[in-house]
Amino acid sequence: MSLKVVIIGGGSSYTPEIIEGFISRYESFPVSELSLVDIESGRGKLEIVGALARRMINKSGYPIKLSWTLNRKEALQNADFVTTQIRVGGLKAREKDEKIPLTHGVIGQETNGPGGIFKALRTIPVLLDISRDIHDICPGAWLINFTNPAGIVTEALLKYSLHKKVVGVCNIPINMKNSVAEMMNVEAKHVEIEFIGMNHFVFGRKVCVKGIDRTEEVLDKLIHNEVDYSPANIISLGWSKEFIQSINLLPNPYHQYYFQTEDVLAKDLKAFAENGTRAEIVKEVEKELFVKYQEEQLQEKPKELEKRGGAYYSDAACSLMNSIYNDKGDIQTVNILNQGAITGLPHDSVIEVNAVITKVGPKPITIGELPLSVRGIIQQMKAFEQLVIEAAISGEYLKAYQAMIMNPFVRNEKKAKIILDELLEAHKDYLPQFHTK
Numbered sequence: 450m451s452l453k454v455v456i457i458g459g460g461s462s463y464t465p466e467i468i469e470g471f472i473s474r475y476e477s478f479p480v481s482e483l484s485l486v487d488i489e490s491g492r493g494k495l496e497i498v499g500a501l502a503r504r505m506i507n508k509s510g511y512p513i514k515l516s517w518t519l520n521r522k523e524a525l526q527n528a529d530f531v532t533t534q535i536r537v538g539g540l541k542a543r544e545k546d547e548k549i550p551l552t553h554g555v556i557g558q559e560t561n562g563p564g565g566i567f568k569a570l571r572t573i574p575v576l577l578d579i580s581r582d583i584h585d586i587c588p589g590a591w592l593i594n595f596t597n598p599a600g601i602v603t604e605a606l607l608k609y610s611l612h613k614k615v616v617g618v619c620n621i622p623i624n625m626k627n628s629v630a631e632m633m634n635v636e637a638k639h640v641e642i643e644f645i646g647m648n649h650f651v652f653g654r655k656v657c658v659k660g661i662d663r664t665e666e667v668l669d670k671l672i673h674n675e676v677d678y679s680p681a682n683i684i685s686l687g688w689s690k691e692f693i694q695s696i697n698l699l700p701n702p703y704h705q706y707y708f709q710t711e712d713v714l715a716k717d718l719k720a721f722a723e724n725g726t727r728a729e730i731v732k733e734v735e736k737e738l739f740v741k742y743q744e745e746q747l748q749e750k751p752k753e754l755e756k757r758g759g760a761y762y763s764d765a766a767c768s769l770m771n772s773i774y775n776d777k778g779d780i781q782t783v784n785i786l787n788q789g790a791i792t793g794l795p796h797d798s799v800i801e802v803n804a805v806i807t808k809v810g811p812k813p814i815t816i817g818e819l820p821l822s823v824r825g826i827i828q829q830m831k832a833f834e835q836l837v838i839e840a841a842i843s844g845e846y847l848k849a850y851q852a853m854i855m856n857p858f859v860r861n862e863k864k865a866k867i868i869l870d871e872l873l874e875a876h877k878d879y880l881p882q883f884h885t886k
């Protein structure tokens with residue numbers, strides 16, 4: 450039986466991760482055909498990554514037919530799963546997303562701050578285009594999105610695309626689970642965290658180890674800095690006892706931007722002065738990675754890939770595809786439509802929660818009411834996300850302004866306009882919806 454996976458953004462430095470994920474799961478998820486797709490400007494990287502992927506597959510000995518191409522429509526023929534990992538405008542655009550707000554004393558942040566808004570504005574139209582092709586060419590395929598901002602992009606797809614087989618994934622819940630497992634000295638499969646919220650704004654409400662509630666112990670370890678589940682792109686500042694005790698939830702690493710804003714801004718400004726923004730650091734890491742990827746003797750994912758914040762994302766993506774394919778009925782954390790799982794958030798909005806994964810897709814596990822301590826901010830963030838999506842679709846200046854002013858890092862009406870205008874100008878080549886009226 451054939452099983453075809455198409456990776457859009459195949460030239461990404463992350464691709465060896467997902468190749469490794471397919472190889473290690475081959476016995477239960479026997480990919481027969483793999484196609485890596487990229488665009489003209491990514492041709493060089495695609496060829497390097499493609500050649501490495503070929504060496505990895507050859508070493509595995511599995512009969513996976515691999516190809517790489519710039520022709521998306523052709524690649525999509527007969528696809529069963531399509532993953533999307535694109536960066537519209539590349540790292541150059543990310544650098545602007547991070548830098549411009551910082552020059553006005555505001556955290557840029559490529560997924561959560563003004564940077565995240567602009568990443569969404571650039572990305573949503575492109576992904577809608579891709580999903581249109583999927584709907585026309587391989588309507589039965591599942592679109593697994595990890596393009597950031599993953600929650601916002603997934604919601605835009607589920608609201609505005611005809612293709613409804615869409616699920617978003619992120620590595621943060623997996624990182625949290627793995628770190629808790631390490632701290633509790635058990636295998637990750639014995640840890641269950643009940644996640645509530647949205648992508649990069651998700652909290653852990655309950656932690657069970659081998660079926661026993663160990664939430665209090667984990668929260669205590671967080672207070673004492675005995676567990677750190679931050680990805681490579683975030684340096685943890687720790688959490689105060691009062692904060693953790695009062696919310697009584699596990700924050701995710703991105704929460705530092707919201708609850709330690711001034712400290713993070715100071716940290717970002719210092720890092721910016723010393724080494725540039727994260728985008729500039731990532732450019733260097735990528736350079737090294739691509740030199741490494743070209744070593745003929747390299748036949749596996751190199752350790753150096755762990756310097757990227759998205760390390761291990763393939764675990765989320767591959768486990769999800771595996772469970773859909775095998776109709777497993779296990780529980781995974783995904784970005785899907787709320788449909789009433791969380792009271793107080795719109796039914797048609799996307800949330801990041803645990804879901805039962807079967808061949809008909811994920812079904813969210815009911816959460817009910819959000820804890821009062823974080824209800825307000827989660828609702829605000831959801832409204833913010835909706836505004837970003839509406840701005841991306843309509844290209845309306847005032848919608849984009851609303852999103853900017855609603856972002857908790859900005860909250861200054863004059864700065865919101867300055868940052869918005871500068872970013873709109875800086876990214877005008879990628880924002881036709883705002884510039885062709």
Ligand code: G6P
Nearest residue numbers: 620621680682727731757758759
């Ligand atoms: C985290 C996030 C990802 C994000 C990545 C950035 O892991 O969950 O969504 O893409 O960090 O990492 P980078 O190495 O690009 O800064």
